[in-house]
Amino acid sequence: MSDISPKINSERLKRLFDSINKFGLNVETGGYNRIGFSDADLSVRKWFTEQMKGDGLAVHSDAAGNLFGRLGDADKPCVMAGSHLDTVPEGGAFDGALGVAVALECARSIKDAGIEPTVPLVVVATSEEEGRFGGMLGSQTISGQLPAGWVEAATDAEGVKLTEAMTVQGYAPEALEEAAWNKDSIRAFLELHIEQGPVLESENLSVGIVEGISGVLVLGVNLKGEANHSGTTPMHLRADAFTGLATIGAAIPGVIDRLGGEQSRITIGKVDIKPNFPHTIPGEADFTIIIRDTSADIMANLRKAIETVVETVAERNHLSFTIKERSYLPPQELNENIREAFVAEAKKRTLSYTVMPSGAGHDAQTMQAFCPSGLIFVPSRNGISHAPQEWTEWADIENGAQLMLDMIVRLITKKD
Incomplete structure (x- = not known):
């Protein structure tokens, strides 16, 4: 030097x-x-x-x-x-x-x-x-x-x-x-x-x-239900995409507690609700789920758990779903x-x-x-x-x- x-x-x-x-x-x-x-x-x-x-x-x-x-x-x-x-x-x-x-x-x-x-x-x-x-x-x-x-x-x-x-x-x-x-x-x-x-x-x-x-995994998630009148559709007959989205979001802390570590992060980011009208049940939700951690194994476990949550929530709320990997940086x-x-x-x-x-x-x-x-x-x-x-x-x-x-x-x- x-x-x-x-x-x-x-x-x-x-x-x-x-x-x-x-x-x-x-x-x-x-x-x-x-x-x-x-x-x-x-x-x-x-x-x-x-x-x-x-x-x-x-x-x-x-x-x-x-x-x-x-x-x-x-x-x-x-x-x-x-x-x-x-x-x-x-x-x-x-x-x-x-x-x-x-x-x-x-x-x-x-x-x-x-x-x-x-x-x-x-x-x-x-x-x-x-x-x-x-x-x-x-x-x-x-x-x-x-x-x-x-x-x-x-x-x-x-x-x-x-x-x-x-x-x-x-x-x-x-x-x-x-x-x-x-x-x-x-x-x-x-x-x-x-x-x-x-x-x-x-x-x-x-x-x-x-x-x-930390690695960064970006998942694109689509939940599809049925848009309908918010006043005439009974709660148990709804296919509410926003309810599905909210339920998935509420499950994140539990997933982190069970499978995550100190560096684990899961975030629901960009959200698009359709038709996004006050008196209409949302029929579709597009959103991102971003998973971060310094361990590739932990990231894989978190991904599997989140995908299971999406599948379970969709089934309970009469929704179809897709999950696509948009990008992954290990x-x-x-x-x-x-x-x-x-x-x-x-x-x-x-x-x-x-x-x-x-x-x-x-x-x-x-x-x-x-x-x-x-x-x-x-x-x-x-x-x-x-x-x-x-x-x-x-x-x-x-x-x-x-x-x-x-x-x-x-x-x-x-x-x-």
Whole structure:
């Protein structure tokens, strides 16, 4: 490792971060809307491309919309660092965007220090991480992990097809498989992210060093009964889809108690009731059930139990049902060597830290199946994320950014 210890330029990092968040801002709510493959998403990507070019990085994009800016030899395996620029609807300023800004600031700081990397650094802004279409399209494309047939079948909550959304913005879905990186082309993947939870703040810790990431299973469920007059149809003769939905929701705590663990989460998300009229019994319910855990075995048990609940509830309420898997990202333990190196660098900086799991999905979990990967967290105020109230204190950002820079320098100056 080089004896040069570059420092983050905090003011420059803040300018970059604030500039990213000029895109997609809803001034009325304070939320951000850079939904995957929306106009705002494409606009921030074009802007960020020019920023990296201005820094002298070798920039290119791929068929998924991933952006790459390389510092160093074009032909050598690289260290890749970054996160995503897209948001959920009415999301916060920090989720994803902060990790991208920190990665570029690290590249800038390395150039400022005159460090010539022996291992190239690639800054990445991944595409469609927030799962508008159910997966993590960008990192799945990089790592060659797109499930067969998934791209063609994927739709968002409004029924828009992924292939259509990509084509409208000038991307070619049929070229995604060719965009996968070659084996051994990435030596390590690093990501900084806000925690999106309350642990670091509640324990007054500077950073979290992630040991494993929960898997995410998205099931689409349809319950079909019979719409009828709410005043003339006796209760025992109803085929009420909403009653079925509510009963399934009420069963979730019991399923968790019986089969889950500390990291288990089951959530009923997007719900569509038809005909959704005050005086009509709902005849149909479409909704998602999202299952998360750090154990694949526990996830499998939870899935089986939930599917049994749906079947039982449907039968009792005179409903037909379908359950379809929309996407599945398996749980992933992150690389132990990278984790220990982050711990060592945190100790050098005398940063307070904890080693912890992540309940939310991140690009690092997808990339870990392809190359050694690491993820660090900075605190989230009140644990809030995916909302306009999302916030991280700048002092915490400085600590996390410096730790990321220290780690990158360690890896890009490493001699084979």
